[in-house]
Amino acid sequence: xxxxxxxDAKGLACPMPIVxxxxxxxxxxxxxxxxVHATDKGSKSDLTAWAKSGGHELIKDTEENDVxxxxxxxx
Amino acid sequence: MSYVRKNxxxxxxxxxxxxxxxxxLGVVRMPELYRRINMSEKKKTTIVLFSGDYxxxxxxxxxxxxxxxxxxxxxxFHTFWGLNALRKDENIQVKKGFMEKLFGxxxxxxxDKMGLSKMNFAGFGPKMIxxxxxxxxxxxxxxxxxxxxxxxxxxxACTMTMDLLGLQKEELLDNIDYAGVAAYLGDAxxxxxxxxx
Numbered sequence: 001x002x003x004x005x006x007x008d009a010k011g012l013a014c015p016m017p018i019v020x021x022x023x024x025x026x027x028x029x030x031x032x033x034x035x036v037h038a039t040d041k042g043s044k045s046d047l048t049a050w051a052k053s054g055g056h057e058l059i060k061d062t063e064e065n066d067v068x069x070x071x072x073x074x075x
Numbered sequence: 076m077s078y079v080r081k082n083x084x085x086x087x088x089x090x091x092x093x094x095x096x097x098x099x100l101g102v103v104r105m106p107e108l109y110r111r112i113n114m115s116e117k118k119k120t121t122i123v124l125f126s127g128d129y130x131x132x133x134x135x136x137x138x139x140x141x142x143x144x145x146x147x148x149x150x151x152f153h154t155f156w157g158l159n160a161l162r163k164d165e166n167i168q169v170k171k172g173f174m175e176k177l178f179g180x181x182x183x184x185x186x187d188k189m190g191l192s193k194m195n196f197a198g199f200g201p202k203m204i205x206x207x208x209x210x211x212x213x214x215x216x217x218x219x220x221x222x223x224x225x226x227x228x229x230x231x232a233c234t235m236t237m238d239l240l241g242l243q244k245e246e247l248l249d250n251i252d253y254a255g256v257a258a259y260l261g262d263a264x265x266x267x268x269x270x271x272x
Contacts, residue, residue: 011212012212013211013212013213013214014137014141014213015137015138015140015141015144016214018141018144018145019140019141019143019144019222019226021144022143022144022145022146050144050145053145054145054146
């Protein structure tokens with residue numbers, strides 16, 4: 001997978017992961033992919049809902065050692 | 076020959092009449108149409124912040140920041156005790172009556188000085204919760220307000236309650252809006268999320 005940008009949101013609490021993701025997404029073109037790392041437990045639901053509402057595509061998400069990773073394709 | 080010409084001119088008159096009648100219709104309808112298109116593009120969130128408690132104001136500002144990240148147009152309408160969230164933290168000299176001075180002294184000057192709605196323990200509660208928040212990396216309320224401004228959240232102070240509590244523009248943050256109930260309703264009537272906190 002071609003990742004265009006990686007956002008480290010580890011250690012940040014709500015609402016920061018979403019705010020940072022939005023900011024990072026603004027710098028990308030449609031079709032590009034953003035990788036997000038977060039530790040906030042709510043970020044899975046948050047990013048899923050956010051991507052859906054914004055017309056982006058959550059391609060994949062993983063969880064290892066309490067770090068959640070997301071790959072979002074800009075819509 | 077003359078018959079054909081006559082028919083031709085009536086047709087032309089008809090087209091002219093049709094055009095003349097349709098142009099004003101378009102001009103009148105355009106702003107409304109534009110508004111509708113615009114509305115469907117960007118959603119709106121409005122929050123009435125009535126409370127002057129640290130925890131409740133924090134909830135309001137977290138939702139506001141989240142909504143801004145959702146690309147909503149966000150308005151926080153501060154009224155009554157919620158106005159204290161917009162106060163500058165320094166003492167600003169303005170002309171006031173006795174009651175207004177008293178109110179000004181008794182109310183928190185800015186978000187950092189607010190108390191908790193539960194377990195305030197005469198000011199010890201906020202100290203405790205700020206320590207816990209630091210541990211969990213949660214943004215303190217003053218930072219949330221800054222973040223909201225950065226994200227172009229519209230901060231509005233209710234002018235009627237400003238008069239009641241004796242707060243003046245000089246005492247409140249710069250670059251905020253001043254309005255009344257009608258302006259709030261104007262935003263709220265096409266709001267997708269409207270909250271009262």
